[in-house]
Amino acid sequence: MATIKDVARLANVSITTVSRVINNKSEGVSEETRQRVLQVMENLNYQPNRVARGLVTRRTNTLGLILPDITNPFFPEIARAVEDTANKHGYNIILCNTDDRSDKEELYIRVLKSKCVDGIVFTSSTTPVFRHVRQLRHYKMPFVLLDRYFYDEQLPGVYTDGCQGMHEITRFVLEMGHREIAYIGGPNEAPNSMYRYAGFERALKDFGLALDKELIVEGNYKISGGREGVLELLGRGRDFTAVVCANDLMAVGAMEELKGAGFRIPEDVSVTGFDDIPMAKYVEPKLTTVAQPCYQMGEMATELLIKLIEEKPIEDVVITLKPRLIIRDSVKRVIQ
Amino acid sequence: MATIKDVARLANVSITTVSRVINNKSEGVSEETRQRVLQVMENLNYQPNRVARGLVTRRTNTLGLILPDITNPFFPEIARAVEDTANKHGYNIILCNTDDRSDKEELYIRVLKSKCVDGIVFTSSTTPVFRHVRQLRHYKMPFVLLDRYFYDEQLPGVYTDGCQGMHEITRFVLEMGHREIAYIGGPNEAPNSMYRYAGFERALKDFGLALDKELIVEGNYKISGGREGVLELLGRGRDFTAVVCANDLMAVGAMEELKGAGFRIPEDVSVTGFDDIPMAKYVEPKLTTVAQPCYQMGEMATELLIKLIEEKPIEDVVITLKPRLIIRDSVKRVIQ
DNA sequence: TTGTAGGCGTTATCAG
DNA sequence: CTGATAACGCCTACAA
Numbered sequence: 001m002a003t004i005k006d007v008a009r010l011a012n013v014s015i016t017t018v019s020r021v022i023n024n025k026s027e028g029v030s031e032e033t034r035q036r037v038l039q040v041m042e043n044l045n046y047q048p049n050r051v052a053r054g055l056v057t058r059r060t061n062t063l064g065l066i067l068p069d070i071t072n073p074f075f076p077e078i079a080r081a082v083e084d085t086a087n088k089h090g091y092n093i094i095l096c097n098t099d100d101r102s103d104k105e106e107l108y109i110r111v112l113k114s115k116c117v118d119g120i121v122f123t124s125s126t127t128p129v130f131r132h133v134r135q136l137r138h139y140k141m142p143f144v145l146l147d148r149y150f151y152d153e154q155l156p157g158v159y160t161d162g163c164q165g166m167h168e169i170t171r172f173v174l175e176m177g178h179r180e181i182a183y184i185g186g187p188n189e190a191p192n193s194m195y196r197y198a199g200f201e202r203a204l205k206d207f208g209l210a211l212d213k214e215l216i217v218e219g220n221y222k223i224s225g226g227r228e229g230v231l232e233l234l235g236r237g238r239d240f241t242a243v244v245c246a247n248d249l250m251a252v253g254a255m256e257e258l259k260g261a262g263f264r265i266p267e268d269v270s271v272t273g274f275d276d277i278p279m280a281k282y283v284e285p286k287l288t289t290v291a292q293p294c295y296q297m298g299e300m301a302t303e304l305l306i307k308l309i310e311e312k313p314i315e316d317v318v319i320t321l322k323p324r325l326i327i328r329d330s331v332k333r334v335i336q
Numbered sequence: 337m338a339t340i341k342d343v344a345r346l347a348n349v350s351i352t353t354v355s356r357v358i359n360n361k362s363e364g365v366s367e368e369t370r371q372r373v374l375q376v377m378e379n380l381n382y383q384p385n386r387v388a389r390g391l392v393t394r395r396t397n398t399l400g401l402i403l404p405d406i407t408n409p410f411f412p413e414i415a416r417a418v419e420d421t422a423n424k425h426g427y428n429i430i431l432c433n434t435d436d437r438s439d440k441e442e443l444y445i446r447v448l449k450s451k452c453v454d455g456i457v458f459t460s461s462t463t464p465v466f467r468h469v470r471q472l473r474h475y476k477m478p479f480v481l482l483d484r485y486f487y488d489e490q491l492p493g494v495y496t497d498g499c500q501g502m503h504e505i506t507r508f509v510l511e512m513g514h515r516e517i518a519y520i521g522g523p524n525e526a527p528n529s530m531y532r533y534a535g536f537e538r539a540l541k542d543f544g545l546a547l548d549k550e551l552i553v554e555g556n557y558k559i560s561g562g563r564e565g566v567l568e569l570l571g572r573g574r575d576f577t578a579v580v581c582a583n584d585l586m587a588v589g590a591m592e593e594l595k596g597a598g599f600r601i602p603e604d605v606s607v608t609g610f611d612d613i614p615m616a617k618y619v620e621p622k623l624t625t626v627a628q629p630c631y632q633m634g635e636m637a638t639e640l641l642i643k644l645i646e647e648k649p650i651e652d653v654v655i656t657l658k659p660r661l662i663i664r665d666s667v668k669r670v671i672q
Numbered sequence: 673t674t675g676t677a678g679g680c681g682t683t684a685t686c687a688g
Numbered sequence: 689c690t691g692a693t694a695a696c697g698c699c700t701a702c703a704a
Contacts, residue, residue, distance in 0.1 A: 052681030284620030388697030
């Protein structure tokens with residue numbers, strides 16, 4: 001491929017001059033030579049080598065996107081938003097699936113560092129996030145945390161208020177007359193799982209209800225977790241009229257398993273989810289859930305990251321978005 | 337960050353020696369110095385700068401993944417497979433969404449070239465693929481086409497036989513007694529759409545049925561396409577007992593619209609899809625469809641691409657996978 | 673076994 | 689307005 005040297009030679013100028021027109025530092029280049037250089041670049045179909053440029057500028061215009069699993073329907077829209085936004089600003093993204101494994105997260109951060117990405121959008125459900133944060137800081141890599149709420153430190157991050165979301169939907173279930181409410185939570189170590197659980201707990205308390213540990217099970221945020229959760233609950237023999245799930249995927253699994261056990265939804269048991277993944281409105285019955293503004297989260301995280309990278313002024317380094325209750329058909333009013 | 341120079345200095349060796357141990361060219365390095373160098377690298381938490389290395393080796397260990405839209409549930413699994421496989425071989429991937437726009441495809445190829453990715457997995461539904469192929473060849477970039485069948489040229493590619501898949505499912509519908517079968521196709525310009533249509537056509541012919549153009553509509557591979565397709569069909573006033581859709585997303589849309597119009601599925605109208613996206617088994621009724629081995633496609637495409645890049649021996653440059661008919665609940669037997 | 677020196681394609685710093 | 693020239697961090701003949 002043609003290099004800057006070729007262009008310089010054919011245009012009868014120095015590479016410095018070519019570099020100037022490439023980078024639009026056109027003060028210092030006569031319009032005439034500028035046009036000539038442009039013409040040669042055109043003829044040669046010349047593309048500056050970003051690797052070489054990266055070596056000297058220490059900028060690659062590449063971002064890392066670390067997430068648990070693009071196959072989880074919660075993430076494609078986020079990934080899309082991140083890519084769109086990155087692209088808008090002239091960046092590309094390297095996609096990394098970690099399966100929520102802390103060792104993979106660490107490895108990816110190392111690799112991304114050695115590839116000199118300019119920054120990282122980091123979504124992790126594992127608790128050792130703080131270790132990775134230290135790693136990122138040590139590497140002096142700009143980063144933005146996404147989706148997984150993490151303590152009160154002022155780390156750059158974009159979140160949806162899981163506590164409020166879960167509080168709202170639980171309150172809705174309570175208002176529909178349910179009192180024996182089972183809960184299938186996320187993994188105990190996942191920070192966002194704790195927040196959602198807190199919202200659930202608070203809603204019960206608001207209604208003066210005691211927490212029944214027998215109706216609480218831990219899940220894994222996957223369909224299998226919903227199925228297993230229901231099996232576990234059924235096995236315990238406690239009655240319940242509603243199952244509140246910490247995400248949609250588990251709600252889908254729960255509904256499947258409940259149907260399989262002969263329950264009608266929502267006539268016999270109501271079910272709720274969280275996330276509002278695309279599937280939610282096509283399952284039967286359509287799932288009542290809490291929508292997270294996924295696209296917006298990805299977009300804001302990326303905008304924030306790029307501001308961090310380019311050292312532009314920033315208002316808030318922590319952005320918390322409001323979730324939205326989506327009422328569909330999976331919760332029935334019960335008469336007490 | 338520490339560079340190879342720092343390591344060299346602290347280990348009291350030349351950078352050449354450090355380079356040797358980095359690259360395991362340890363013939364030529366005494367075990368003693370090797371250990372010393374390793375120790376210093378450890379202490380410094382040294383990571384070789386891949387950008388600098390890329391500049392001289394002309395290898396970045398990065399692949400481009402170009403696809404229409406990661407938000408389309410058909411692609412996450414492919415993306416996951418590509419990433420997994422790339423990772424296994426020490427590569428990362430840059431994700432690019434094109435929205436099936438030829439100009440975006442071209443732009444991404446250019447950018448990926450200038451970033452010196454080692455190769456590209458390219459999924460496109462636009463017909464001008466051949467133009468991009470020329471572009472890729474001109475850039476001397478290894479590439480593998482994925483999913484979208486393209487003429488008979490011996491271009492590296494991994495496909496699922498859409499013709500056979502559509503033939504099988506249409507035959508199944510016919511065997512269930514349906515004779516008035518509507519078809520909602522993909523975009524006319526999409527190569528794979530043509531193949532699927534051909535399979536549909538052939539199945540009808542096998543049964544001695546004539547093609548009724550009034551029952552054929554063009555879609556867009558999205559949910560909206562299914563909805564609009566049904567509306568269009570209904571508007572034409574022709575009777576039909578089954579709707580064969582060129583992909584699952586349109587089948588989902590079609591079912592929604594049919595239900596909205598008061599039809600029961602499959603009692604009044606049967607519906608089929610294509611792809612077997614995750615959602616397919618959770619819609620109501622569960623969708624009868626054709627499964628494409630997505631993960632395998634992504635995996636094989638990436639393996640092939642890496643062989644191309646690393647100039648390893650290759651058996652077949654074109655790989656065609658067999659689709660699989662998945663019978664669920666959306667097709668009913670009709671008595672004639 | 674080890675080191676020297678040149679070069680990969682750019683940008684940045686000077687000087688003219 | 690233009691051009692040498694020195695980096696950037698690493699690899700790789702070639703020498704020693």
